[in-house]
Amino acid sequence: MPRPARKLPKLSAVRPAAAGARSQRGTARRDAILAAALEEFSVNGFAGTRLDDVARRAGIAKGTIYLYFSDKETLFQELLRSLFAPIVQALERMPPDTRPVRETIEQLVDLFVREVVGTRRRDVIRLIIAEGGRFPKLAEFHYREVVGRALAALGALMARAVERGEVRSFAYARYPQLLVAPGLVAAIWGGLFERFAPLDAAAMMRAHLDIIFGEGGAR
Amino acid sequence: MPRPARKLPKLSAVRPAAAGARSQRGTARRDAILAAALEEFSVNGFAGTRLDDVARRAGIAKGTIYLYFSDKETLFQELLRSLFAPIVQALERMPPDTRPVRETIEQLVDLFVREVVGTRRRDVIRLIIAEGGRFPKLAEFHYREVVGRALAALGALMARAVERGEVRSFAYARYPQLLVAPGLVAAIWGGLFERFAPLDAAAMMRAHLDIIFGEGGAR
Amino acid sequence: MPRPARKLPKLSAVRPAAAGARSQRGTARRDAILAAALEEFSVNGFAGTRLDDVARRAGIAKGTIYLYFSDKETLFQELLRSLFAPIVQALERMPPDTRPVRETIEQLVDLFVREVVGTRRRDVIRLIIAEGGRFPKLAEFHYREVVGRALAALGALMARAVERGEVRSFAYARYPQLLVAPGLVAAIWGGLFERFAPLDAAAMMRAHLDIIFGEGGAR
Amino acid sequence: MPRPARKLPKLSAVRPAAAGARSQRGTARRDAILAAALEEFSVNGFAGTRLDDVARRAGIAKGTIYLYFSDKETLFQELLRSLFAPIVQALERMPPDTRPVRETIEQLVDLFVREVVGTRRRDVIRLIIAEGGRFPKLAEFHYREVVGRALAALGALMARAVERGEVRSFAYARYPQLLVAPGLVAAIWGGLFERFAPLDAAAMMRAHLDIIFGEGGAR
DNA sequence: GATGAATGAGACTTCATTCAT
DNA sequence: GATGAATGAAGTCTCATTCAT
Numbered sequence: 029m030p031r032p033a034r035k036l037p038k039l040s041a042v043r044p045a046a047a048g049a050r051s052q053r054g055t056a057r058r059d060a061i062l063a064a065a066l067e068e069f070s071v072n073g074f075a076g077t078r079l080d081d082v083a084r085r086a087g088i089a090k091g092t093i094y095l096y097f098s099d100k101e102t103l104f105q106e107l108l109r110s111l112f113a114p115i116v117q118a119l120e121r122m123p124p125d126t127r128p129v130r131e132t133i134e135q136l137v138d139l140f141v142r143e144v145v146g147t148r149r150r151d152v153i154r155l156i157i158a159e160g161g162r163f164p165k166l167a168e169f170h171y172r173e174v175v176g177r178a179l180a181a182l183g184a185l186m187a188r189a190v191e192r193g194e195v196r197s198f199a200y201a202r203y204p205q206l207l208v209a210p211g212l213v214a215a216i217w218g219g220l221f222e223r224f225a226p227l228d229a230a231a232m233m234r235a236h237l238d239i240i241f242g243e244g245g246a247r
Numbered sequence: 248m249p250r251p252a253r254k255l256p257k258l259s260a261v262r263p264a265a266a267g268a269r270s271q272r273g274t275a276r277r278d279a280i281l282a283a284a285l286e287e288f289s290v291n292g293f294a295g296t297r298l299d300d301v302a303r304r305a306g307i308a309k310g311t312i313y314l315y316f317s318d319k320e321t322l323f324q325e326l327l328r329s330l331f332a333p334i335v336q337a338l339e340r341m342p343p344d345t346r347p348v349r350e351t352i353e354q355l356v357d358l359f360v361r362e363v364v365g366t367r368r369r370d371v372i373r374l375i376i377a378e379g380g381r382f383p384k385l386a387e388f389h390y391r392e393v394v395g396r397a398l399a400a401l402g403a404l405m406a407r408a409v410e411r412g413e414v415r416s417f418a419y420a421r422y423p424q425l426l427v428a429p430g431l432v433a434a435i436w437g438g439l440f441e442r443f444a445p446l447d448a449a450a451m452m453r454a455h456l457d458i459i460f461g462e463g464g465a466r
Numbered sequence: 467m468p469r470p471a472r473k474l475p476k477l478s479a480v481r482p483a484a485a486g487a488r489s490q491r492g493t494a495r496r497d498a499i500l501a502a503a504l505e506e507f508s509v510n511g512f513a514g515t516r517l518d519d520v521a522r523r524a525g526i527a528k529g530t531i532y533l534y535f536s537d538k539e540t541l542f543q544e545l546l547r548s549l550f551a552p553i554v555q556a557l558e559r560m561p562p563d564t565r566p567v568r569e570t571i572e573q574l575v576d577l578f579v580r581e582v583v584g585t586r587r588r589d590v591i592r593l594i595i596a597e598g599g600r601f602p603k604l605a606e607f608h609y610r611e612v613v614g615r616a617l618a619a620l621g622a623l624m625a626r627a628v629e630r631g632e633v634r635s636f637a638y639a640r641y642p643q644l645l646v647a648p649g650l651v652a653a654i655w656g657g658l659f660e661r662f663a664p665l666d667a668a669a670m671m672r673a674h675l676d677i678i679f680g681e682g683g684a685r
Numbered sequence: 686m687p688r689p690a691r692k693l694p695k696l697s698a699v700r701p702a703a704a705g706a707r708s709q710r711g712t713a714r715r716d717a718i719l720a721a722a723l724e725e726f727s728v729n730g731f732a733g734t735r736l737d738d739v740a741r742r743a744g745i746a747k748g749t750i751y752l753y754f755s756d757k758e759t760l761f762q763e764l765l766r767s768l769f770a771p772i773v774q775a776l777e778r779m780p781p782d783t784r785p786v787r788e789t790i791e792q793l794v795d796l797f798v799r800e801v802v803g804t805r806r807r808d809v810i811r812l813i814i815a816e817g818g819r820f821p822k823l824a825e826f827h828y829r830e831v832v833g834r835a836l837a838a839l840g841a842l843m844a845r846a847v848e849r850g851e852v853r854s855f856a857y858a859r860y861p862q863l864l865v866a867p868g869l870v871a872a873i874w875g876g877l878f879e880r881f882a883p884l885d886a887a888a889m890m891r892a893h894l895d896i897i898f899g900e901g902g903a904r
Numbered sequence: 905g906a907t908g909a910a911t912g913a914g915a916c917t918t919c920a921t922t923c924a925t
Numbered sequence: 926g927a928t929g930a931a932t933g934a935a936g937t938c939t940c941a942t943t944c945a946t
Contacts, residue, residue: 072294073378199458231422309933606880751921
């Protein structure tokens with residue numbers, strides 16, 4: 029029977045509290061631009077996106093973008109930074125806990141499905157994959173700040189799961205990529221094939237967990 | 248004990264051997280252009296690639312590209328088609344066999360690691376993911392010709408594995424995505440993070456297989 | 467003895483005076499581009515004209531043209547439209563009158579010589595002739611809006627002239643082309659042969675009228 | 686009652702007897718290229734014509750054109766020269782005769798309608814008009830060799846018609862353009878407006894002659 | 905701060921011309 | 926002589942960026 033899960037913050041709530049000096053209106057503008065940029069970049073990629081379209085979608089004039097971002101590339105980088113900041117913070121805040129590992133993993137999976145796979149945020153993953161070759165800095169930053177840390181944390185978690193007898197195979201501790209791979213597939217699937225072959229990401233992830241921890245889990 | 252594995256064709260060998268009409272030299276040129284295009288597109292994406300660079304890399308003049316491909320988009324599509332054709336053919340030729348499922352899967356994994364993850368071909372996967380949003384036709388074609396078929400075949404294979412008692416969980420039969428997810432991660436990892444965090448794809452895939460079929464497999 | 471002729475508008479004056487929305491400066495730019503385009507197109511034809519040259523002549527940058535016209539062909543069509551609009555309007559406004567037909571015709575001839583043969587506008591006639599084959603739409607539009615109407619009106623006018631006894635031959639009523647043919651020659655001559663064989667268009671047209679109506683006309 | 690007209694040569698028969706050295710086959714090739722060039726240039730103009738299309742229409746390879754003409758412009762000039770040569774020769778051969786002027790003029794008109802207005806040759810007139818601005822040399826050559834001479838000859842002819850009492854007005858002698866203007870209109874009309882407004886060129890020219898010489902002419 | 909007209913570098917594409925076969 | 930693959934200059938059009946208002 030599911031115990032009441034500890035609340036995990038909604039990612040969208042974790043917003044870097046307006047850096048002080050910037051005006052209320054200025055921040056709103058900046059956010060509108062970033063939101064529009066996400067829509068455009070995630071559909072058209074970096075090179076394929078026109079700042080004209082970003083501006084139109086944000087409801088402002090083209091020149092205004094340059095009041096907030098020095099150029100297209102900066103806008104792109106800032107967009108990714110703004111989207112990952114909450115994730116990085118959430119990872120850092122994750123307290124060492126003594127609950128069953130499955131419970132923790134299930135919460136993370138749940139968070140991922142709700143806040144990434146089910147939203148426009150999943151497109152960022154495609155963006156990273158798409159533009160990583162063109163912006164090696166971007167790939168490196170992303171690895172050091174997000175992927176590397178997350179995998180390390182998950183590896184440690186799975187090692188504990190083995191210790192605790194929750195999981196038999198040590199493979200997940202050694203290759204935490206095996207743990208997150210289905211999540212990646214779910215995120216990519218959403219943007220690419222959803223139209224002609226819907227995929228129930230939540231169900232697939234549950235099946236994945238059942239394989240890892242054995243049937244009949246925490247829920 | 249590993250039986251001698253039946254030979255699987257090297258993908259790169261499955262090339263439509265100058266389909267008759269085209270001259271020897273013409274085919275070579277065409278292939279040189281496609282090779283250069285793969286390099287450029289996979290790093291810079293569709294919009295970010297300059298045909299000038301493709302031409303330079305292929306060692307020809309800009310205009311020559313247009314003798315073989317009517318425009319940039321056609322070149323892009325033909326590139327993907329040429330890279331997938333062998334895979335589709337290999338899938339279609341896969342004979343129904345009665346060997347242990349693990350053996351078949353291991354051969355497929357081996358093929359994938361050698362011929363996709365270990366070569367520039369892996370970048371095509373990134374290309375599909377990156378450009379699928381902009382070329383819905385591309386995504387659909389790719390799904391119908393490759394992904395859909397492959398997943399269906401794998402699903403059937405895993406269902407048989409359950410029947411035969413080789414695998415306990417039915418999850419892989421229902422969500423064959425779980426089976427290929429690590430392969431996808433390996434392919435993406437190669438292009439993005441290999442430089443600062445090498446990943447032994449073959450070892451990871453072996454670990455994956457061990458999880459599926461239990462320790463101590465065919466090798 | 468010549469009666470005081472009713473005033474006919476100068477064609478160049480019949481300009482749709484900034485149709486409301488467009489800014490003062492914007493209209494000026496647009497007109498400058500059209501003027502430059504006339505110069506270039508009439509010398510080099512459609513295919514032979516470089517937008518670069520149009521821009522240079524208009525004193526603007528290449529890209530600016532595209533703020534006012536979506537492409538080269540549109541610029542070309544708009545140019546012709548802008549030059550014919552006043553003529554079509556003048557034709558439509560021509561009031562039914564009861565004056566001697568010769569007087570009316572003389573005014574029209576005068577208008578034509580002054581406002582077409584004597585200006586850059588004559589080149590448009592050469593343009594239509596030159597490019598009509600490549601732009602069938604253009605030829606058709608021109609026929610329906612200008613040539614067809616004008617010839618019909620002139621035919622009716624000459625029929626009245628026969629009724630009134632001003633003209634003996636009915637040929638001009640049946641083939642109004644015979645009436646305008648010298649005007650066409652004058653317009654073409656201007657652009658082609660003027661340099662080495664000047665032609666006094668006005669005098670030739672007077673001689674033409676004398677043939678039609680007999681010597682000693684209204685002037 | 687019409688007297689038996691003296692035979693006038695068909696223009697197409699007046700071909701500069703193969704300049705000696707050139708092979709039979711070579712001349713045929715050259716002529717095929719010129720014929721194809723006429724079709725293409727007259728529809729698309731000089732700049733708008735692709736030598737590729739000329740070659741295809743002539744049934745030869747692109748490079749072959751360069752065996753017969755040093756470049757595109759030379760081909761164009763040679764084309765016009767080849768088309769006008771017979772006309773110039775016909776004009777030069779025109780013997781001073783003592784027949785009624787009307788008879789001579791009627792034969793010329795007939796020749797013009799049959800051999801120019803009714804054939805692809807009429808497009809050459811449009812070509813001259815179209816490209817005269819871009820090739821001032823062309824316009825000058827055309828004036829000196831064809832137009833100037835023809836008009837001079839016609840002027841003299843009409844002067845004699847006045848002397849002989851065949852024509853009252855001296856206008857045609859002074860402005861022979863008035864004589865040929867309807868012919869020009871007929872030629873242009875054919876290429877431009879024929880589709881939506883057919884014009885009986887022969888009938889119009891007869892009406893024109895009736896105006897000049899009075900009703901009831903030689904035929 | 906905000907605008908959007910203007911710029912011009914740079915991309916895709918065409919096509920006259922060359923030249924090895 | 927004939928071919929047609931190859932070239933690369935040049936043209937059309939786009940779009941990131943600037944700047945006067």
